Amino acid sequence: MAGSNPNAKPMNLTLKVWRQQNRNTQGNIVDYQVRDISPDMSFLEMLDVLNEDLLRKGDEPVAFDHDCREGICGSCNLFINGRAHGPEPGTTTCQLHMRKFSDGDTITIEPWRAEAFPVNKDLSVDRSAFDRIIQAGGYVSVNTGGVPDANEIPIPKSIADQAFDAATCIGCGACVAACKNASAMLFVSAKVSQLALLPQGQVERKTRVENMIAQMDKEGFGACTNIGSCAAECPVGISLENIAILNREFLAAKATSNNLA
Amino acid sequence: MILDAKIPDGPIAEKWDKHKFNVKLVNPANKRKYDVIVVGTGLAGASAAASLAELGYNVKAFTFHDSPRRAHSIAAQGGINAAKNYQNDGDSVYRLFYDTVKGGDYRAREANVYRLAQVSVNIIDQCVAQGVPFAREYGGLLANRSFGGAQVSRTFYARGQTGQQLLLGAYSALSRQVAYGKVKLYTRSEMLDVVIIDGQARGIITRNLITGEIQQHAAHAVVLATGGYGNVFYLSTNAKYCNVTAAWRAHKKGAFFANPCFTQIHPTCIPVSGDYQSKLTLMSESLRNDGRVWVPKTVEMAERLRAGQIHVNDIKEEDRDYFLERKYPAFGNLVPRDVASRNAKQMCDEGRGVGSSGLAVYLDFSEIIKRIGADGVSQKYGNLFAMYEKITDEDPYKQPMRIYPAVHYTMGGLWVDYNLQTTIPGLYATGECNFSDHGANRLGASALMQGLADGYFVIPYTIGDYLAKTKPVPVDAKHPAFAEAEAAVRERISKFLSINGTRTPDDFHKALGHIMWEYCGMARTAEGLQHAKKEIQKLRKEFWQDLKVVGVNDDLNQTLEKAGRVADFLELGELMVDDAYNRNESCGGHFREEYQDAKGEAKRDDENYAYVAAWEYMGDNQPERLNKEPLEFENVKLSTRSYE
Numbered sequence: 069m070a071g072s073n074p075n076a077k078p079m080n081l082t083l084k085v086w087r088q089q090n091r092n093t094q095g096n097i098v099d100y101q102v103r104d105i106s107p108d109m110s111f112l113e114m115l116d117v118l119n120e121d122l123l124r125k126g127d128e129p130v131a132f133d134h135d136c137r138e139g140i141c142g143s144c145n146l147f148i149n150g151r152a153h154g155p156e157p158g159t160t161t162c163q164l165h166m167r168k169f170s171d172g173d174t175i176t177i178e179p180w181r182a183e184a185f186p187v188n189k190d191l192s193v194d195r196s197a198f199d200r201i202i203q204a205g206g207y208v209s210v211n212t213g214g215v216p217d218a219n220e221i222p223i224p225k226s227i228a229d230q231a232f233d234a235a236t237c238i239g240c241g242a243c244v245a246a247c248k249n250a251s252a253m254l255f256v257s258a259k260v261s262q263l264a265l266l267p268q269g270q271v272e273r274k275t276r277v278e279n280m281i282a283q284m285d286k287e288g289f290g291a292c293t294n295i296g297s298c299a300a301e302c303p304v305g306i307s308l309e310n311i312a313i314l315n316r317e318f319l320a321a322k323a324t325s326n327n328l329a
Numbered sequence: 330m331i332l333d334a335k336i337p338d339g340p341i342a343e344k345w346d347k348h349k350f351n352v353k354l355v356n357p358a359n360k361r362k363y364d365v366i367v368v369g370t371g372l373a374g375a376s377a378a379a380s381l382a383e384l385g386y387n388v389k390a391f392t393f394h395d396s397p398r399r400a401h402s403i404a405a406q407g408g409i410n411a412a413k414n415y416q417n418d419g420d421s422v423y424r425l426f427y428d429t430v431k432g433g434d435y436r437a438r439e440a441n442v443y444r445l446a447q448v449s450v451n452i453i454d455q456c457v458a459q460g461v462p463f464a465r466e467y468g469g470l471l472a473n474r475s476f477g478g479a480q481v482s483r484t485f486y487a488r489g490q491t492g493q494q495l496l497l498g499a500y501s502a503l504s505r506q507v508a509y510g511k512v513k514l515y516t517r518s519e520m521l522d523v524v525i526i527d528g529q530a531r532g533i534i535t536r537n538l539i540t541g542e543i544q545q546h547a548a549h550a551v552v553l554a555t556g557g558y559g560n561v562f563y564l565s566t567n568a569k570y571c572n573v574t575a576a577w578r579a580h581k582k583g584a585f586f587a588n589p590c591f592t593q594i595h596p597t598c599i600p601v602s603g604d605y606q607s608k609l610t611l612m613s614e615s616l617r618n619d620g621r622v623w624v625p626k627t628v629e630m631a632e633r634l635r636a637g638q639i640h641v642n643d644i645k646e647e648d649r650d651y652f653l654e655r656k657y658p659a660f661g662n663l664v665p666r667d668v669a670s671r672n673a674k675q676m677c678d679e680g681r682g683v684g685s686s687g688l689a690v691y692l693d694f695s696e697i698i699k700r701i702g703a704d705g706v707s708q709k710y711g712n713l714f715a716m717y718e719k720i721t722d723e724d725p726y727k728q729p730m731r732i733y734p735a736v737h738y739t740m741g742g743l744w745v746d747y748n749l750q751t752t753i754p755g756l757y758a759t760g761e762c763n764f765s766d767h768g769a770n771r772l773g774a775s776a777l778m779q780g781l782a783d784g785y786f787v788i789p790y791t792i793g794d795y796l797a798k799t800k801p802v803p804v805d806a807k808h809p810a811f812a813e814a815e816a817a818v819r820e821r822i823s824k825f826l827s828i829n830g831t832r833t834p835d836d837f838h839k840a841l842g843h844i845m846w847e848y849c850g851m852a853r854t855a856e857g858l859q860h861a862k863k864e865i866q867k868l869r870k871e872f873w874q875d876l877k878v879v880g881v882n883d884d885l886n887q888t889l890e891k892a893g894r895v896a897d898f899l900e901l902g903e904l905m906v907d908d909a910y911n912r913n914e915s916c917g918g919h920f921r922e923e924y925q926d927a928k929g930e931a932k933r934d935d936e937n938y939a940y941v942a943a944w945e946y947m948g949d950n951q952p953e954r955l956n957k958e959p960l961e962f963e964n965v966k967l968s969t970r971s972y973e
C-alpha cells in the first residue's frame with residue numbers, strides 16, 4: 069500500500085544503535101541497515117521495522133520505551149543524532165517522521181544519558197526519579213470529598229492559562245538529557261509554577277518547592293547553570309520562565325522562617 | 330448462574346444515597362488491617378488507589394508502565410462531562426442520565442448511569458481542588474463546551490489535553506499517598522493472574538518487566554482498573570500497550586465478560602498510510618462542528634483522484650457529495666459516531682473513497698476558513714491541524730483532511746454489579762475495564778467521567794461493604810493457590826520462549842486485527858462472523874505452534890510481553906465474534922447488516938435483546954456459556970434513535 073504521498077521514495081538508512089543488556093553491563097553502538105523506509109513512517113515505526121527484522125533472524129529486538137505514539141504520554145525518549153527527540157523542534161520522538169531524513173543517511177540512536185536515569189536495557193531508561201520528585205511535594209494535599217464547589221474560587225483566565233502551560237509537561241526527561249549538567253530544573257519548575265500560580269497551591273507553596281528541590285538533589289540531577297538547552301529541546305515548549313519562577317519561590321521559601329520540613 | 334446486579338430498591342434518585350447508608354462501614358481503626366490491590370493507575374486506578382489509601386486501607390498499586398502518569402488516560406483530548414449546569418442551559422443530573430441511557434441505545438443499567446450522573450458534579454470539584462487547570466472564562470469561572478452532539482454545554486476541558494490534566498491530578502493524589510507510605514507503588518509490574526482462595530479474590534501474580542521476577546501479592550480485595558481492549562483490532566486509537574490480559578485472566582478465573590462485541594468506532598481518525606502503520610491517531614470530534622464531510626460524486630472521479638491524475642482542489646462543488654448532509658438534513662455532519670462511521674465505510678465500499686488506498690473521506694474546512702479566516706480556524710483547531718500536518722505532510726488549511734473511522738473505545742468489559750464487583754467476590758472492576766455504564770455506545774467525554782466516578786466516589790464506599798464482612802486478619806500468603814497460580818504463569822512463559830517458530834507476536838496480532846476489523850468491525854453479518862470464528866481458531870492454533878520469541882524471561886523482554894498479550898487477544902477475539910453473532914439486532918456500536926430498515930438505519934430488538942450478555946468461561950477451547958442480565962427501564966422510555 070502506498071502512503072499518503074504517492075511520490076515519496078523509500079529510503080535506505082544506516083542506524084547506529086546503543087545496545088546494552090541491562091543496568092549492570094557495558095553497552096556499545098551496533099550498526100544496522102534498514103531498507104525501504106517510507107518517508108511517511110514515524111521514527112518509531114522505522115524502529116518497528118528493524119525489530120521485526122531482527123526478531124525474524126533470531127536476534128533480540130532493540131528495547132525502547134513508547135506507548136501513546138501521539139506525543140502526550142512522555143514514554144518515548146530517544147537521543148537521535150545527538151539531540152533529545154531528534155532534529156525537529158517541538159516534537160517527541162514518536163511524532164518525528166522519516167521525511168525529516170534522507171536516503172543514505174546514518175542515524176545514531178542513544179538513550180537519555182544522566183546519572184539519575186540509569187539504562188534498563190538498550191534505549192530504555194529508568195525515570196522513576198521524576199516520580200519521587202513529585203512524591204516529595206508535587207501535589208495539593210486534599211483528600212477525596214469535602215472540597216469546595218469548583219466555581220467557588222474564580223481564577224483569572226490569564227493565570228489559569230499560564231498554569232495550564234506549565235502543567236503540560238509530559239515528564240519525558242528530554243530537558244535532563246539535553247542539559248550538560250543533567251539538571252532536572254525545567255521539569256521541577258513546571259510543576260512548582262503550576263501550583264504556585266493557582267490559589268489551590270498556596271497553602272503548601274513554601275514546603276513544596278523546598279521538598280521537591282531537596283529530592284531533585286538527592287536523585288543526583290546536576291545543578292542548573294541557566295544555559296537553556298532544556299527549553300530548546302522540550303517537546304511541549306515548557307518555558308524557561310518557569311525556572312525563574314522556581315528560583316523566586318525557592319528564595320522566598322528560604323527567606324521565611326515558618327516553613328518546616 | 331443468576332446474575333444479581335444488586336440494584337438497591339427505591340426511586341432512582343434515592344438509590345445511591347440509600348445504598349451508601351446501608352453499606353457496612355469498616356471501623357477506622359480497622360482499616361489499616363486491610364490490604365487492597367489496585368491493578369492499573371490510569372484515571373480509574375489512580376483515583377481509587379489514592380482515595381482508598383486516604384481512608385486508611387493499605388494499598389498496593391500496580392502498573393506495567395514506568396510511571397502512573399503514562400497510562401492511556403493521558404491521551405484523552407476532548408473533555409469530561411458533568412451535570413453542573415454552570416451554563417444555565419437546562420442541564421441536570423436527570424438530563425445527563427437520560428442522555429447517557431439513550432446515547433447507549435438502551436443497553437445500559439439505569440441505576441448505575443443515574444449514580445454516574447449524580448457524582449459527576451463532585452468530580453469537577455475534586456479536580457479543581459487538586460489544581461487541575463481547566464479552561465476558564467474571562468470572569469474567572471470554568472468554561473464549558475458542548476460535545477458529541479449534546480444539546481447542553483456540560484463538557485469541562487483543558488484545551489485538547491483534558492485526559493492529561495485529569496490524570497496528572499489523580500497521579501498527584503496517588504503520589505501523595507505513596508509519600509505517606511499508604512500506597513506501595515509497583516511500576517513496570519504486569520499482572521498475569523488473579524489468585525482465588527475459597528472462591529474469593531485474594532491476590533495477584535505479577536512479572537517485573539525489568540528483571541523478569543515473578544511475584545506473589547496477597548490482599549483482602551483486588552480492583553482491576555486496567556483499561557479497554559480496543560487493541561484486539563491491532564490498529565486503534567488506543568496507546569500501543571493497552572491490552573486485555575488482566576481482565577482476560579480474571580475472566581478465565583471466573584469473572585464474567587459482558588457485551589464484548591460493543592466496540593466504538595470513531596469517525597474522525599487519520600487514515601492508514603501503509604502496512605507499517607502501528608496505531609491510528611484521533612482527530613477530535615469537535616472538528617465535525619465546522620468541517621464538512623464529502624466524497625466525489627462518481628467512482629470514476631474517485632479513481633482519478635486515487636491515481637493522482639487530479640487534485641482534490643480541482644473537484645468542482647457540484648461534483649462533491651456531502652453525504653451526511655444529504656442523508657441526514659437535520660443533524661448533517663453532527664450525526665452520532667456510529668452513524669458517521671458507517672456512512673464513511675459505505676462510501677468507500679461503493680468505490681468513492683479517496684487517498685491512495687481509497688479508504689478515506691474528506692473533512693473539508695474551506696467554508697469555515699472563508700467565513701472566519703485561517704487565523705480564526707487556527708485559534709479553534711490549531712493544534713489539531715498541526716498534528717495532522719505532522720503526520721500526513723498535508724496542510725489542512727489548503728486542502729481537506731482525509732479521515733477514516735478507527736476503533737476507539739470498548740463498551741464491553743468485565744461484568745460488574747452495582748457495587749462494581751465482578752462475579753468473583755472480592756474482585757472489582759472500574760473504568761474502561763468494566764462493561765460500564767455506556768450500554769452499546771459511549772457518548773463523548775463520558776469515559777473520563779466514569780473512570781473518575783468509579784475511583785473517587787463509588788469504589789471507596791462499595792469495597793468497604795465487602796471488607797467489613799471480611800475478617801481483619803492477614804491473608805494466608807502461603808496458601809497453595811498462590812504457588813499454583815505462579816506455576817501456571819511460569820509455565821506459560823516457558824511455553825512462549827520454547828515454541829521457536831517463525832512468526833512474530835506482531836505478525837499474529839496484525840492478522841487477528843485484520844479478521845476482527847473485516848468481520849467484527851463497523852458492520853457484521855452472521856455469515857461473516859462464523860467465518861471469522863474459524864479464522865481466529867486457526868490463527869490461534871498457528872500461534873501456539875509457530876510463534877517466535879527470542880531472549881529470556883529474566884530480563885526486559887518486550888517480545889515476550891507482547892506474546893502474552895496477543896495470546897489473550899486471540900481468545901478474546903473469538904468471544905467478541907460469538908457475542909456479535911448472538912446479538913441478532915443492531916444497536917449502538919453493534920451493527921448487524923441483517924437488522925436494518927430500508928434506509929439503512931439500525932434496527933434494535935428490545936423484545937429479545939434488552940439484556941446484558943455476560944459470558945462465562947467454561948474451559949480451554951470450550952464454548953462459553955451465555956448468562957443474561959435483563960435490563961429494565963423504569964425511568965427512560967425506549968424509543969428509536971432518529972437523526973433525519
Ligand SMILES: Cc1cc2nc3c(=O)[nH]c(=O)nc-3n(C[C@H](O)[C@H](O)[C@H](O)COP(=O)(O)OP(=O)(O)OC[C@H]3O[C@@H](n4cnc5c(N)ncnc54)[C@H](O)[C@@H]3O)c2cc1C
Pocket residue numbers: 368369370371372373374391392393394397400401402403404405406407408409491492518519520521554555556557566567568571572574575611737738759760761762773774775776777778780
Ligand atoms: C485518543 C483518545 C481520546 C479520548 N478522549 C476522550 C475524551 O475526550 N473524553 C473521554 O471521556 N474519554 C476519552 N477517551 C477514552 C478514555 O480516555 C479512556 O476510556 C479512559 O481514559 C480509560 O481509563 P482507565 O483508567 O480505565 O484505563 P487506562 O488509562 O487505560 O489505564 C489502564 C492502567 O492499567 C494498567 N494495566 C493494564 N493492564 C495491566 C496489567 N496486566 N498489569 C498491570 N497494570 C496493567 C496500565 O499500566 C494503566 O495504568 C479517549 C480515548 C482515546 C483513545
Ligand code: SF4
Pocket residue numbers: 236237238239240241242243244254255258298301302303304305306
Ligand atoms: S519539561 Fe519538557 S523536556 Fe522536561 S520532562 Fe517536561 S516535557 Fe519533557
Ligand code: FES
Pocket residue numbers: 133134135136137138139140141142143144160161162163
Ligand atoms: S510515545 Fe507517548 S509521547 Fe511518544
